[in-house]
Amino acid sequence: MNLNLFNDVPDGLTQRARSFVRAHGVKVDIRPIEEHRQWWLERNIPPAAVIDRMAAYEEQWGGLVLPPSPQYDGGPRYLEADLPEGSTSDGWWFEAGMQRTAVPYSFMIGPSGEFGIHAGRWVPLHATITG
Secondary structure, X not given: OEOOOOXXXXXXXXXXXXXXXXXXXXXXXXOOOHHHHHHHHHHOOXXXXXXXXXXHHHHHHOOEEOOOEOOEOOOEOEOOOEEEEEEOOXXXXXXXXXXXXXXXXXXXXXXXOOEEEEOOOEEEEEOOOOO
16 A cells, blocks of 8 residues: 555646645555456457556556545545456446445446446546546
């Protein structure tokens, strides 16, 4: 666990977000997606390029704890790639992090890198994870 992210803020954030992460950011240890790579590759679920995308997401964002706000306690508890879903024809999504509270949807990263929710239907919320 890293309680001081002052010099370890992910790239791509706005100045306001960078300031927030510097002051309040916490990063926890996560299980690397690489532990699953071989098992998935042997079954071709998902293709290697999707696993690479998941690993890159974890490299930049994995373990970052997202604090709840007073008005909203939803969202992922912390960022961690998991559970790829989809197909080669429709595209591949993967879980962005485990939900903070019990909700009927998952927070996902979409086929084009967008962040959103999925519950039988894909709803992108931000064009990128940095949103």
